[in-house]
Amino acid sequence: MAEGKHPLLMPFLALSTGLVLGDRYALSLPVSAVAAAFLALLLSCFVRHRLVQGSCTFLFFLVWGLYVLPLWTTPPEAERSILRYERRGAVVVEGVIRSLPMVAGTPGGSSTRFVLETSGVVRDGRLAPASGRLMVYVRSGEVSPGRGDLVRLLMRISTPHLLGLPGEFDFGRYLAHQGIVASASVARADDLLLMRGGVQDRLVASVDRQARLMGDFIRACLPDQRVSSVVAALLIGDQRRIADDLSRAYTRAGVSHILSISGFHVGILAFVVAQAVLLIATRFETLALRFNLRRVALLSSLPAMLLYLLLTGVAPATARSVVMLALFVLALYVERETDPVNALLVSAMMLVVVNPPSLFHISFQLSFLALWGMVLLVPRIMGRFGSIRRGWARSLLRFCAVSCAASIATVVPLLYVFNQASLNGILANFLVVPLLGYGAVLAGFCSLLLVPVCAPLARLFMWATGKLVAVSNRLVEEFARLPLITFGGITALDMLAFLLFMGLATFVRPGRVRTTLCLLTPLLAIAIHFSTPPLADGRLHVTMLSVGQGESLLIRLPPGEAMLVDGGGFPPDSGRDFGERILGPALLRLGVRRIDYMVMTHAHPDHLGGLSFVARTLPVGQFWEPVPGGDGGAYAELRAGLESRGIPRRLLAAGDTLPLPGGVTMAVLSPPVSQRERRGETDDGEMNEQSLVFRLTYGEHSFLFTADAGFATERRMLGQGVELASHLLKVGHHGSRFSTSEEFLARVSPRIALISAGSRNAFGLPSPRTLALLRRRGVAVYRTDLDGTVELVSDGRCLAVGTPWRPN
Structure with missing residues (x-):
């Protein structure tokens, strides 16, 4: 490691380590520890030994990171909070x-x-x-x-x-x-x-007022909201009116970075301002004789960048860009060589010192990793094509190298955080970045600068900006149709291995040692993945997912097939997709790549809410639901998605017996066959009583799932004399007082009960009556509101229960 070449590497690494440890384990240190570490750092200055000085430097910044984070994240005093x-x-x-x-x-x-x-x-x-x-x-x-x-x-x-x-x-x-x-x-x-x-905050209010005036001008010139919203994002950082589907399209196409004010936008602004100042200044002979106009023009970009930072709301990505570009401008002004790695470290250090929690912001992380990838990979790519030295071919090659480096450097982090990543950006950047960056951003800046000088010319530039954005939107929507990389198996260990690989490749001197370490790091992470137990382990896994005030169960059959029973859901008027936000990421983290059997117990929003997303994004073998089927807008959307993908549908009723792979049998106990021909809308209570009730048996164990069935369904099953005795009871209707009667519970005689309910829900579920009844019978109760996701594992003889994701 060349510490002299990168003096800020150790302080930044130590500070980041302290912040991460403090955040992960809720550690904090008194100010006396900081004072002691600082005293040790001062004393080390008198000891001319690199190891001592380096150790004291690392210790001080580590302690500082542990001390400073609680100052930002600790709530105010209780009596005033x-x-x-x-x-x-x-x-x-x-x-x-x-x-x-x-x-x-x-x-x-x-x-x-x-x-x-x-x-x-x-x-x-x-x-x-x-x-x-x-x-x-x-x-x-x-x-x-x-x-x-x-x-x-x-x-x-x-x-x-x-x-x-x-x-x-x-x-x-x-x-x-x-x-x-x-x-x-x-x-x-x-x-x-x-x-x-x-x-x-008069200054802030004044800046915001100017930003609103600029936004009003953009919308007045461009009545198409899909165009004006993107222009406002490009020029003033206002992403507030971008339609959700258009925002998702930019993300899927891998070019969402262009909508966030970053170094690209700030660099263009600095270039335009510097060129404008230079053009005006050269018209005055006195100025040209007395000053170095090129250096003056460079300095003139600094206040413009600062004003732009305030105008766009001081977003972390914009702040980082302004800091880095300001450092480069100052370095050019004093005619010093600039090291991009050091510039990156200085920018990171400044931002984290000023605002320590920014280290945990995903925009901060992705921005720095993208820039790190560029710094690391672009020179190596360009070096491979040394014969191309100038002209448009060299510029095109550099553009390709930058796009590939940024995309590659952010794939692992994106998979870790979002379970999906897009390499479409490598292709999309070739068209979208020139259109928006070199075209729309430049024309838009000129338009805004001309507003107070010549409004008609400003509107003409804004019209041209809108046309470029409209073409870009169409291209982005086409690129968004390309497939994404979807994988939920990236762990914290993988992220650590990825960062270690980047660090070795950047800071270790070239040679055999670096090559060996860079090869071993990813191989070790891959080997650990292969050493983990397989998902298909010959046992039956029943996992009740903690989905709030809803219900969803994942059943893994012994050979590995997956059955998803219900999909949770948000309230119908929330406007959010439960499958995209909650259910889908959880399934990916559990290693689910395919749903062999999708089961909907009934068509209430808290049970079917996430199924549409799963049906759109994962392969589904079959769809099962109770007779006579469901109704409502969400159900119609689900059916349309299933039919568009050709997924077969099967209606289930009492008496159906379905043999499942691995020796598991599914017996349907409700609704009755008499419901098979029934159609039309039903009220909530009636739909609950039409819930799909079924019993799984595997070896010596049995599991009874009652969805939202209440007393009426329980009485009917008791009267029909069907087999109900089970080791596990999924308690009906989230533990409502209108389900799980005493007689029904006596017939089932479970050892374990599962209840799906939202934490501190407004319905008071599960009810005290149901809990007291289960307690009197000595049933072990597991609740998602208290225990989080609950997993039961059976090999046919032994049954184990675990709560590995219990919330703190």
Whole structure:
């Protein structure tokens, strides 16, 4: 390792290690530990020994990382905390808006989110002090106040919690890294009252006002929202109005980076400003004689970049870009050589020191990994084609190398975080980046600069910008049809191996040792994957997924076939896809690549919500549902997706017996055959009683699944004398007091009961009556609201229960 060549490598590595350890294990150190480490660092300056100095440097920054993170993420004192009002119903909160309000959805169906710095809660007509930042979600409407405005609004406060799913995104930790203590829900934008406008942050309010004026100009010139929203994202960092399907298309095409203000956009702005200043300055002979105009033009780009940073909301990616480009500009100004690795380390160090939790932001991580990949790979690729020295061929080769390097360097991190990645960007960048970057961004900047000088010419440039974006949108939608890389098996160990490989390739001197280590690192990670037990282990696995106030079970048959029973779901009016956000990632983390049997017990939203997404994205062998089938919009969407892929459908009724692979038998106990010809809509209660009830048997064990069936279904099965005795009972209707009668429970006589319910749900489920009944009979109860995802494993003789993803 060449420490002298990269002096910031050790401090950045130590600081990052301290932050990661503090975040992962909730470690913290007193200020006295920091003082002791700093004293050791000072004393090491008098010891001219590289190992001693390096060790003390590493120790100080490690301790600093452990100490500083809680300063950002610890909630305010309990007696003043806004968390005192959590789950107390609706309360009136006063505070200052601290982030640009972000709008999602389409006009007429939009929602808004922003960060609120609370100052108090209105109680009995008086303002009681309260502190803490909230992530506020306005479910309907667009908020007009901006950063710095003092507002008062009616909201419900709640703290995010983990469901207990494999690979689950920790939203609470994500908020904590931003200094946000909880989330809050507001029904309508009309519920927000502006108390005072921008008095506390006049500069920020003024900048936001200019950004809004620019956004209004863009939308006035470009009435097509799909075009104007992309132009606003490109020029002023406003992604608030980009339609969800268009945003997903840019992501699938691998070019979503172009919509985020980054070094590319800032570099173009710096180039335009510098060239404009140089062009104007050269018209004055006095200036040309007294100053070095090229150096002056370079410096003139610095205030322009700073203003642009403020204009776009000081996003981490933009801040990183401005810092890096400012360093390059200053280096060019003093005519010094620049090392891109050192520039990257300086930028990273500055951003993490100023805002330590930024290390955990995915935009920060992907931006730096993409740049790291460029720094590492582009020179090597260009070196392989040394014969191409100049001209358009050399420029095209460099463009290809940059695109490939950024895409390759972010594949593993994207698979780790999102379970999917796109290499389509390697191809899409060839067309989209020139259209948007060199065309639309340049024309758009010229348009905005000309607005106060010549409005007609500004509109002409904006018209050209819109045409380029419209062509780009069409290309992106075509590229988005190409397949993605989907894999849920990337682990933290793989990420560590990936970073180690990048570090070895960057910081170890070329030679046989580096080559050997670079080869061994990925091979070791692959070997560990091959040493893990196979998914098909000859045993029956029953996994109740913790999906909140819904229900979903994954059953793995002994030979490895997967049966998905129900798919959980959000409330129908949430506008979110449960399968995309929750169910799909969990299945990928569990290693599911195919659903052999998709089973829907009934067509309620909390049971079928995620099935449509799974049917669209994973191979499905068969679809089973109870007679006579379902109804409603979500069910129609599911059926349409199944039919479009040619997935066979089978209706099940009491008396059906289905032999499954591996010696497992499925016996259907309800609904009765008399329902087979029934059609038409049913109310909620009736649909519950039409739920699919079935019993699995494997060796000496049996498992009874009752969906949302209630007392009526239980009485019918008792009266028919069907075999109900089972080792496991999946309790009906989330543990409702209208299911699991005492007589029914006596007939089943289970040893284990599973209940799927949402944490602190508004329905009071599972009911105390049901829990007391299970407790009296000595049944071991596992609940997803307390235990997270529950897994039972049977080899036909022994039955084991585990809660490996229990939330803290």
